Amino acid sequence: MTGRRYTADDLAGLKAKIRALRSRTLDRGCSEAEAVAAAAKAAELMHGAGLTDELVDRPPFAEVELPMAAVRMKRPWSGLFVSIASVCTVQVWHGYAQGGSLVIFGFEPDVLIAEYLVEMLSRCVETERANFRLTDAYRRRRVARTRKQAVDAFLAGFIAALANKVRMLASDASVDEHQAKRAAVETEVARRDIQLRAKRQTKARDLSRHEAFGSGYAAGRAVPIHSGVGAEAARTGLPAPRLSLPAPGGRNA
Secondary structure (H helix, E strand, O other), X not given: OOOOOOOHHHHHHHHHHHHHHXXXXXXXXXXXXXXXXXXXXXXXXXXXXXXXXXXXXXXOEEEEXXXXXXXXXXXXXXXHHHHHHHHXXXXXXXXXXXXXXXXXXXXXXXXXXXXXXXHHHHHHHHHHHHHHXXXXXXXXXXXXXXXXXXXXXXXXXXXXXXXXXXXXXXXXXXXXXXXXXXXXXXXHHHHOOOOOOOOOOOOOOOOOOOHHHHHHHHHHHOOOEEEOOOHHHHHHOOOOEEEOOOOOOOOOO
């Protein structure tokens, strides 16, 4: 192994070259001499960079930054994002974009699933917020303060239920693989010297005793989030979720 330091782009290119060399096999029309030479070159490159088979075959890391209003970075929203990060084996943190943002970092397939969940569930929450404002439980309140409290309690219950349903997706993934991926992501974050930005959370009001909390929790439990099947699940080790969003004025899309 050489003492050369590889950048993330260097490693990505090197892994692609090694994978291309390892694909030159007899089954793909190469002669025996060509296949042996390609395998030897691939082994030489791997040794020089200190790469193992697992590291070569592992998907690349990815990072996305989603615009996110500052209010969504607080409870109860933050609990939903933490659940998504845990299940998808990614890390999330506050970004520095103007107006607020959420950064998702991890292996590329996992980041794509986490991004999908964040965007779809955020839309789901906003739809249910609008639906709740059409109910008698909201309209019978005449004071702005009590109306806001009812909405906050409803959303707290709804988001708590969604977070629980998201966490249940993890039961379909291999525990050992999940832990190994988590360790790899944490190591990469440390290697890149990424300074995680966490805002201090103020103590949230306990809204669980409010009648609207129960309504919100029941609505959240009714949202169907199912483990997907197929190529994506086989490739990532985490079933790609399927989500049916409720339409305005009703529970089913």
